[in-house]
Amino acid sequence: MSTTAYDTDETLIASRPPPTPQGGVVHWLRTRLFSGPVNSVVSIVTLLVVVRLVWPVIDWALIQADWVGSSRADCTSDGACWVFISTRWSQIVYGFYPSAERWRVDIVLGLFFALIAWLVIPRLPGKKTAALMALIGLPIIAWVLLLGGMFGLPHVPTRAWGGLMLTLTIAAVGIVGSLPLGVVLALGRRSKMPFVRAICVIFIEFWRGVPLITVLFMSSVMLPLFVPANVEFDKLLRALIGIMLFWSAYMAEVVRSGLQAIDKGQGEAGAALGLGYWLRMRLIILPQALKLVIPGIVNTFIALFKDTSLVLIIGLFDVLSIIQAGLTDSDWLGFAIEGYVFAALVFWVFCFGMSRYSQIIERRLDTGHQH
Amino acid sequence: MLRPSISIPRRARGPLWRDPTARALFFQGLLLAAVLGIIGFLVHNTMANLDARGIRTGFDFLDRRAGFSIAQTLIDYSSNASTYGRTFLVGLANTLLVSALGIVAATLIGFLVGLARLSPNWLLARLAGAYVEIFRNIPLLLQILFWYFAVLRALPSPRQSISLFDSFFLNVRGLIMPAPEAQVGFMATPLALAAAMVGVMALVIIARRRQAATGAQWPVLPLSLAMLIGLPLLVFWVSGAPLEWSVPELSGFNFRGGMQVLPELVALWVALSIYTAAFIAEIVRSGIQSVPHGQTEAARSLSLPGGLTLRRIVIPQAMRVMVPQVTSQYLNLIKNSSLATAIGYPDLVAVFAGTTLNQTGQAIEVMTMTMLVYLSISLVVSALMNLYNARMSLKER
Numbered sequence: 140m141s142t143t144a145y146d147t148d149e150t151l152i153a154s155r156p157p158p159t160p161q162g163g164v165v166h167w168l169r170t171r172l173f174s175g176p177v178n179s180v181v182s183i184v185t186l187l188v189v190v191r192l193v194w195p196v197i198d199w200a201l202i203q204a205d206w207v208g209s210s211r212a213d214c215t216s217d218g219a220c221w222v223f224i225s226t227r228w229s230q231i232v233y234g235f236y237p238s239a240e241r242w243r244v245d246i247v248l249g250l251f252f253a254l255i256a257w258l259v260i261p262r263l264p265g266k267k268t269a270a271l272m273a274l275i276g277l278p279i280i281a282w283v284l285l286l287g288g289m290f291g292l293p294h295v296p297t298r299a300w301g302g303l304m305l306t307l308t309i310a311a312v313g314i315v316g317s318l319p320l321g322v323v324l325a326l327g328r329r330s331k332m333p334f335v336r337a338i339c340v341i342f343i344e345f346w347r348g349v350p351l352i353t354v355l356f357m358s359s360v361m362l363p364l365f366v367p368a369n370v371e372f373d374k375l376l377r378a379l380i381g382i383m384l385f386w387s388a389y390m391a392e393v394v395r396s397g398l399q400a401i402d403k404g405q406g407e408a409g410a411a412l413g414l415g416y417w418l419r420m421r422l423i424i425l426p427q428a429l430k431l432v433i434p435g436i437v438n439t440f441i442a443l444f445k446d447t448s449l450v451l452i453i454g455l456f457d458v459l460s461i462i463q464a465g466l467t468d469s470d471w472l473g474f475a476i477e478g479y480v481f482a483a484l485v486f487w488v489f490c491f492g493m494s495r496y497s498q499i500i501e502r503r504l505d506t507g508h509q510h
Numbered sequence: 511m512l513r514p515s516i517s518i519p520r521r522a523r524g525p526l527w528r529d530p531t532a533r534a535l536f537f538q539g540l541l542l543a544a545v546l547g548i549i550g551f552l553v554h555n556t557m558a559n560l561d562a563r564g565i566r567t568g569f570d571f572l573d574r575r576a577g578f579s580i581a582q583t584l585i586d587y588s589s590n591a592s593t594y595g596r597t598f599l600v601g602l603a604n605t606l607l608v609s610a611l612g613i614v615a616a617t618l619i620g621f622l623v624g625l626a627r628l629s630p631n632w633l634l635a636r637l638a639g640a641y642v643e644i645f646r647n648i649p650l651l652l653q654i655l656f657w658y659f660a661v662l663r664a665l666p667s668p669r670q671s672i673s674l675f676d677s678f679f680l681n682v683r684g685l686i687m688p689a690p691e692a693q694v695g696f697m698a699t700p701l702a703l704a705a706a707m708v709g710v711m712a713l714v715i716i717a718r719r720r721q722a723a724t725g726a727q728w729p730v731l732p733l734s735l736a737m738l739i740g741l742p743l744l745v746f747w748v749s750g751a752p753l754e755w756s757v758p759e760l761s762g763f764n765f766r767g768g769m770q771v772l773p774e775l776v777a778l779w780v781a782l783s784i785y786t787a788a789f790i791a792e793i794v795r796s797g798i799q800s801v802p803h804g805q806t807e808a809a810r811s812l813s814l815p816g817g818l819t820l821r822r823i824v825i826p827q828a829m830r831v832m833v834p835q836v837t838s839q840y841l842n843l844i845k846n847s848s849l850a851t852a853i854g855y856p857d858l859v860a861v862f863a864g865t866t867l868n869q870t871g872q873a874i875e876v877m878t879m880t881m882l883v884y885l886s887i888s889l890v891v892s893a894l895m896n897l898y899n900a901r902m903s904l905k906e907r
Contacts, residue, residue, distance in 0.1 A: 171632035178631050185633045334538040338545060348888035349881045350845035356863055357881075360873045364559045365552045445649040452651075452852055459652055466659065475660035483648045483656070490647035 200480070211471055223474040224481045227465050234301015234456050240293065243284040244304050250277060251307065259496060261503070274315060281308070297375040301456035303485065305375075309382065309447045309457065314440055316383035321390025322429075326420060328391065329398055339391070346388035351446055354381045359453045378450050386443050393435035397428035430504055437497035441490045448486070458485055556874070571870045572598070578865055580856045582772050594866050601861035602883060608778050608857065609844045615783035616843060617836070620790025627795045638791065645788040651849050653785055658777035658853040665773075668764055677757050679765060685776055686758045689769035693752035702745035703738070710734040774855035778847065786843045790836055797832035798824065830902050834895050841888055848884075858883060 172182040203218025206225070214220035224231070233241050254277060257269040285308070288294035300308065327339035346354070358381035363372060401424055409419035429436070451460035462478040465471060526532050560567060572595035579589040584603040587596055626638035645653070663682060666672065671681040679686040717728040746753070758768025801824050809819040851860035858880060867876040 171630075174630065181629075181631050182633050185631070185637055189633070189637060332534045332538050335541055338541065344889065345885065348885035350848040350859070350884055352848045352851065352859055353863060353877065353881050353884065356859070357877050360867065361877055364556045364873065367555055368559055368562060441647070445647075448649040448651045449849070452849075459649070459655075463655065475656075475664070479652060479656040479660050483652055486649050486652065487644070487647045491643065494647065 211474075219477050219480075220474055221477065221481075223465070223471055223477050227461070230302060230461055230465070231458060232303045234305055234461060235299045236295060236301070236304070237293075237299065240287070240295055243287070243292070243295075247277075247281045247284050248304065248307070250280065251311070278312075278315065281311075297373050300375065302461050303458050305450075305455065306447050306457040309375075309379065309450065310440075310444045312379050313382045313386055313443050313447070316379075317386035317390045317439075317443070318436070320383065320387035322394050322425065324387060324391035325394035325398055328395055343388040343391050346385050347392070351382075351385055351449055352452060354385045355449060355453050357381065374453070375455060378453060378455060382443070382447075386439065389439050389442070390436065393432050393439055394428065396435065397430075397432035398424065400431050401428050433504065434497050434501050437493055441493050444489055444493070445486060458482055565871055567872075567874065569875055571872050571875070574870075576866065576869075578869070580861055581854075582775065582856055594870060597866050598858070598862045598879065601856060601858035604855070604861070605844070605847055605850075605857040605859075605883075608775060608782070608847050608850065608855065611779050612782035612786065612843050612847065613840050615779065616786035616790055616839070619783060619787035620836075621794055623787060623791035624794025624798075627791060628798060642788045642791050645784055646792070648785075650781060650785045650846055651852055654778055654781040654849055654853060657781050658774065662773040662777050668760065671760075677768075679758060679760075682773070683764075683770065684773040685771040686765045686768050687771070688755045688757045689767070691754045691756050693754060695749045695752040698749045699742050699746045699753075703742045706737045706741040709737050709741075713737070772855065774850070774853050777853055778850050778855050782843055782846060785846075786839055789839050789842075793832055793835045793839065794828075797828040797835075800831050801827045833902075834899060837891060837895050841891055844887060845884055 173179045199218045201218075203216045204221055205214045205216055205218065206221050208214065208222040209226060211220065211222070213222050229238070229241075233244055236244055254269055254273045257263050258266065258273060263269075283289060284292070285300070285304075286295065286297070324339050324343055327335050328343060330336050330339070355378060358377040359374065362377050362380070366372060405423055405427065406419055409423045414422065447457055448459040450457050451463065454460075456464065459482050462482045466475050466478050527536075573593050575590070576592055576594050576597050577589055578597075580587060580597065580600055582604055583600050584607060585596075585599060586592075587600050592600075623638045623641055626634050627642070629635050629638070662684075665680060665682045668679075668681045668683060671679040671686075673679045677688050713728075713733060714730060717730045721727055756767045756769075758765040760766075805823050805827065806819055809823045814822070847857060848859040850857035851864055854860065863876055863880045867873055870876070
């Protein structure tokens, strides 16, 4: 009877020791920062640069800074003078909105942020209601409350609007207006009707080819010429029209890239089921295409949000222009850095938040689309 | 489109409004009528408004004397002799100058930062990431204003200039540096450079043919460099070094000699470069990451050295992804240079769509010309990009 190998102990290989744990700070440092002589030198130089750059900034902005006070005399230390910001806080948020009416802005801003939180936090139910509220309810409420002149609310002309409230208004109107317009243009550019396609191509390429500044110039110089002489156009409205048309062209190109990525069979299957063009688009093509291009859409939103600051050039007072105007105040000369850093922080928070959100949503939706 | 073909027996035609062809024609007719109607309405209103304001349309104003001065003129311009048409060219030249400077700097910074983001060194990668996230998310206009008002306006007066080697001076009036002054006979040097370029091109073509035919490689790079640097230097030296430097000197409250770079130009250049570089860095990173890892592994299994793998395998494939996107960033940079008007750099928009428009009141003509410039730059570059894409796209067999 032959003995098989496992009958005896001698043929078994002695068990090896478990691998030494490769964790901890030392291991991390060795692989990520000091894996070789070149890498070590790079690490040390980078570290020096970071320390030399970041430490003075922290020191200036936080440690040595003055936070409370009411005039520039309260800024006694070497650091930043945030009193400059805190004394103009209400202007930065409300612009020149009359103080007795500011509760109206508060309500709109509160609703705005509440709706965004509702839409963004995945656990909350009723997304459709929230979206409808954001797209239809909020604009109506905001229009009635901010402009006034009805239901016994005193009228507040748009030239009194300003600050963060104006920035958010422009951004929101731009976003809500340019997305549907962009979708229509994208569909038109892919249409089989030659004349529709030509019109859409010309429209899109025109707006994409010129800088936003010239569009704003045009809307403030030329738009009054285009309408009958008795029609009075509000300056803000003119800028909003320009911004909406301009960004709809960029939005159209983003949506078009999504439409192109959808398999032709999808539309053909819809047609085979007897769906008409609009039903096919609404039920089959657009839901898939828009989902694919969410990152691109959000990137366009971010660009739009950043470019709201350009209204400074045509004399509207958004966050940046309010701060810019404050810098020329003779009581507060020499606080340019504080002003710009604060304005940058405001824009950065919104833009960075949007880009992070788009990355999260991209990851969440990624499971659905794998061929 | 559902069009009955000949082989199918003719189906019973429904009512006309169910026929796709008829409907397509109808809707296009409707759209055409709407577009014509809107255009007609706008033209009618514009004519009526212009009439009411007593503005004459036409391009006659381009021949009238401008009479205002421009801070930076790359071409001949004088406030009391030049025309409005000339202001257009001066503005255009300034726009092109800052765009060209910005494109060069943004490309350099962008590539460095993009490569740093891919570095195995954690600290360096994070630093590059922070750069991108900070500068991409702050409006360009704000950055321009920051560099201009917070940094350059805070520089010392000419007498307390920050100086470098006693020939470069930085102060509130900008950067003052030595200016080259060409003497008689200097033209030979640029000509020599042009000749060297032609020579290099010929060399590259011949070397490539030779390698294809025999497999032998020529040291093309050192030879080209030697030609590009050596030939102009030789000509320069032989022709008696006909170049003198005008070094700026402080006299009284200002500098004499040298050339002055406007602080507006510096601020705009710095802001445009830093901002656009953040986007280019992301394009470079994603472009290099888009090359599948199998490609480098395959190259290594053929025992290609690292540098050659990068040059022959990774970069050509990454370029295909990167070039169209980087080009569109260049276009953005050119369009964004119009923000110059916020700090008063005399670019096309500030000079022509600003001062000239205000002085002449010819809004329609001026805005049309300004927009056409940007539009034609965009369209020409997009057309070139489409050609490039058609050439570079993967040939699937």
